[in-house]
Amino acid sequence: MSRGYTSAELMVAAAAREIRDGEVVFVGMRLPLLAFCLARSTHAPRAVGLFENGVVRDSPALAFLVTMSDGPNVTGAIWCTEMREVMGLMQSGRVTLGFIGGAQIDRFGNLNTTYVGAPGRMVRLPGSGGAPDIAALARRHVVIMAHERRRFVERVDYVTSPGHGTGGDWRERTGLLGGGPSAVITTLGLFRFDHTTREMVLASVHPGTTVEEIRAQTGWLVRIAGDLAETPPPTREELSMIRRFDPEGFWTGARR
Amino acid sequence: MTHKVVPLVEALRRHVPDGASVALGTALECLIPFAAAHELIRQGRRDLTLVGPISDICFEQLIAAGCVRKIVAAWVGNVQHGAAYAFRRALEHGIPRPLEIEDHSNFSIALALEAAAQGVPYLPTRSLLGTDILARNPRLRTASCPFTGVPLVLVPALAPDVAILHVQRADADGNCHAWGPTGISAAAGKASRAVIVVAEELVEPGVIRSDPNRTLVPGFLVTAVVHLPGGAHPSPVQGHYNRDHAVYADWHARSATPDGAVGWLDEWVRGLGDHAGYLAKLGGERFDRLRPHAPQLAAPVDYGY
Numbered sequence: 001m002s003r004g005y006t007s008a009e010l011m012v013a014a015a016a017r018e019i020r021d022g023e024v025v026f027v028g029m030r031l032p033l034l035a036f037c038l039a040r041s042t043h044a045p046r047a048v049g050l051f052e053n054g055v056v057r058d059s060p061a062l063a064f065l066v067t068m069s070d071g072p073n074v075t076g077a078i079w080c081t082e083m084r085e086v087m088g089l090m091q092s093g094r095v096t097l098g099f100i101g102g103a104q105i106d107r108f109g110n111l112n113t114t115y116v117g118a119p120g121r122m123v124r125l126p127g128s129g130g131a132p133d134i135a136a137l138a139r140r141h142v143v144i145m146a147h148e149r150r151r152f153v154e155r156v157d158y159v160t161s162p163g164h165g166t167g168g169d170w171r172e173r174t175g176l177l178g179g180g181p182s183a184v185i186t187t188l189g190l191f192r193f194d195h196t197t198r199e200m201v202l203a204s205v206h207p208g209t210t211v212e213e214i215r216a217q218t219g220w221l222v223r224i225a226g227d228l229a230e231t232p233p234p235t236r237e238e239l240s241m242i243r244r245f246d247p248e249g250f251w252t253g254a255r256r
Numbered sequence: 257m258t259h260k261v262v263p264l265v266e267a268l269r270r271h272v273p274d275g276a277s278v279a280l281g282t283a284l285e286c287l288i289p290f291a292a293a294h295e296l297i298r299q300g301r302r303d304l305t306l307v308g309p310i311s312d313i314c315f316e317q318l319i320a321a322g323c324v325r326k327i328v329a330a331w332v333g334n335v336q337h338g339a340a341y342a343f344r345r346a347l348e349h350g351i352p353r354p355l356e357i358e359d360h361s362n363f364s365i366a367l368a369l370e371a372a373a374q375g376v377p378y379l380p381t382r383s384l385l386g387t388d389i390l391a392r393n394p395r396l397r398t399a400s401c402p403f404t405g406v407p408l409v410l411v412p413a414l415a416p417d418v419a420i421l422h423v424q425r426a427d428a429d430g431n432c433h434a435w436g437p438t439g440i441s442a443a444a445g446k447a448s449r450a451v452i453v454v455a456e457e458l459v460e461p462g463v464i465r466s467d468p469n470r471t472l473v474p475g476f477l478v479t480a481v482v483h484l485p486g487g488a489h490p491s492p493v494q495g496h497y498n499r500d501h502a503v504y505a506d507w508h509a510r511s512a513t514p515d516g517a518v519g520w521l522d523e524w525v526r527g528l529g530d531h532a533g534y535l536a537k538l539g540g541e542r543f544d545r546l547r548p549h550a551p552q553l554a555a556p557v558d559y560g561y
Contacts, residue, residue: 029335052309052362053284054437067312067335069285069491071498074436075552083284083309083439084370087363091382114359114388124347126333126340128389129310130362136383162386174386175407 003207005234006253007187009242010206011144012038013234014185015099018142022046023096026086026134030251031144032099033065033073037245038238050095052130054081064247087130090137093177098138100131102145104156107199107220108170109163109181111135111143112156128160135161140182147186152218164198171198188214190231199223204231260481261428261458264295264531267480271418271450272296275325277305279369279419279444281314285335286436286494287422288314289454291487291531297321298526307369307416309362309440310335312491313507316342319355320517321525326356328414330365336501337508342517351514359389364396364411366440371413373446380408418479419448422488423472424495426455430478431464431471436494438472445473450480456496458483467557486535486543497546 008031015035019025021044027036036049037060048058051068056079063072074080089095102111103125113131115122134141143163145151163181164170171180184191184200188209191200201223205211207230215222234242246252262270272278281288293314296304303325306315310331318324319332320342333340346355360368367379380401384390390398390409397410421441426432432453434441445451451473458481464471490500510516528534535543 051437053286053439066499066501066504067285069283069437069499071492071494071548074286074494080435080437082437082442083362083366084443087366087383091363122348124340124344124357126338126343127329127331127359128361129331132361132387132389133363133383136385136387158388160387160389165386170386175382176385177382 003233005239006249007206008252009234009239010231011185011187012242012252013238014190014231015142015144016042016238018183019044019047019097024048024050024094026050026052026090026095026098026138027068028099028101028131028134029068029129030101033061033068034242034245034251035099037061038241041241042238050086050089052083052086054083054086056081056086060245064245064250066250087133090133091177093139095137096139098134098141100134100141100143100161102131102143102161104151104153105143105145105184106153106156106163108165108167109143109184109193109200110156110159110165111161111163112158114160115158117157131161135163135180136176136178138178140179143181143184145184145186147188147214147217149217149219154220164193167198168196188217192225194223201225202228204229206231207233260430260478262480262482264292264454264482264484264487267452267482268292268295268299271452271479272301274301275303276417277307279307279416279448281308281311282419282421282441282444283434283437283439284310285312285499286492287434287438287441287488288312288491289420289422289487290314290489290491291484291534292420292452292454293318294525294534295531296323297521307365307414309365313504316340316507316511317521319343319346320352320511321521322352324355325353326358328358328360328365330360330362334504334508336504339508341511345514358395359393361389364409366443367411368414369440369443369447371411372415373443376413378410378412380410382406382408384409414447416444416448418450418452419444420452420454421445421472422454422493424455424493425457425459425463426453426481427459427461427464427475428481429461429475430481431461431475432473432478433464433467433470434472435470442472445477451478452480452482453478454482454484454487456485456487456493466559484531487531489538489543495548497543498548500546
């Protein structure tokens with residue numbers, strides 16, 4: 001908090017910057033709800049948001065949202081329809097970017113939100129929702145999650161949402177339409193993927209974090225980009241927008 | 257046709273027997289038929305199979321009450337808080353009863369119901385390839401497209417015994433209007449052998465006929481109509497009430513232990529005779545705070561000829 005913003009606010013700003021103007025975005029739960037509102041209010045005024053419940057809107061939600069089905073996300077939408085319509089549009093290649101979260105991730109961006117632990121001692125998580133569909137069908141997707149060693153593992157216990165599988169051309173061989181994960185935004189840094197091996201590469205480190213800390217919180221030897229940068233902090237304009245959409249800090253944390 | 261209009265208690269006794277498969281919570285976080293779920297708990301229903309995409313805490317509560325044998329879903333838990341205490345206890349420890357899970361994604365649940373709605377044995381998708389959802393669900397199969405050779409996942413049709421659909425308004429025959437996002441509600445209604453419509457408003461047939469494009473399912477598919485204002489609380493119903501986030505926070509805090517979950521169910525479900533008792537306990541003032549701040553009426557459409 002000494003920097004004047006929370007970790008979640010920085011992640012929302014970083015996620016919003018992944019949205020290019022005019023993109024058709026499949027918006028997920030939680031922080032991506034805010035990232036879409038932020039992008040739409042700043043650099044991407046022509047972005048369109050699709051929600052798996054069937055809401056399609058070309059403007060930020062009118063007030064704070066806990067879920068995508070809350071009233072302020074429905075009033076002023078350009079389309080309220082069925083899930084098969086928005087999923088179908090994604091399957092036909094109309095969605096350029098999707099957002100998902102995860103409990104466990106591996107070096108190729110495969111995500112697990114279903115079971116963690118060894119057989120016999122499995123812990124059950126809530127499950128998939130629409131994340132596997134976004135991971136398979138959006139032209140590219142961005143993952144947002146907490147960066148802890150127990151979550152960043154050599155191999156996920158269960159593939160709920162496919163990333164780049166075992167790397168290389170795995171997605172093409174598997175028949176997946178979408179391009180897979182293009183970025184992973186964590187509480188500590190931002191990763192992109194090597195174009196050939198499809199392994200996660202640390203692209204930027206959040207202010208106040210070190211490469212050593214990221215290495216310590218990652219269960220494999222992290223590859224570092226040659227042009228490693230510091231993640232730009234949220235601007236004043238971005239912060240004021242985020243706080244308009246999350247006035248109590250419900251999603252982005254207490255701000256004193 | 258007014259015989260379709262029955263009290264909730266009666267509709268569930270008649271159409272949701274022990275062991276039934278039930279689709280509910282099909283619009284995702286809104287229009288969840290919580291009052292119906294609570295009445296199933298009061299009636300002590302057993303061995304239900306619940307079908308839905310993400311059910312929010314509706315499935316959690318039915319599981320905690322011991323009503324459920326199997327879940328066919330994409331996600332089970334508390335959307336606001338992420339946790340799924342009752343679901344975990346049942347799957348990992350059989351508390352209060354053992355639970356079976358058939359994992360899907362949101363899209364594959366939608367396609368399973370859509371296939372049944374269309375009367376075909378399966379529908380193909382390009383989702384789920386390369387996942388353990390596909391690898392571990394023996395009902396999902398892969399095949400090559402006979403036209404192009406591309407790999408496909410075949411999702412078999414799923415026809416629940418009954419769908420419970422919450423809507424803004426219905427006439428006495430079950431012709432009903434829902435607005436806002438509807439998720440997989442229409443597919444669930446068309447796929448199921450029986451449909452219970454729970455409506456905020458019971459309206460004259462002319463109201464539905466004044467705007468037929470807004471119909472969720474036509475009355476000839478509907479088995480029973482229940483008029484129950486507030487029946488989706490704490491989930492939101494566009495134009496009627498907003499989401500009551502405090503209930504989800506309360507369930508999150510108290511369902512962390514088996515005793516806490518039972519305590520919540522005793523206080524808010526079993527200890528109250530019916531939905532009227534639930535609304536009375538909630539209080540009119542609290543409910544009024546959930547009402548829309550201002551009406552947002554759609555522009556009229558002209559169906560003249």
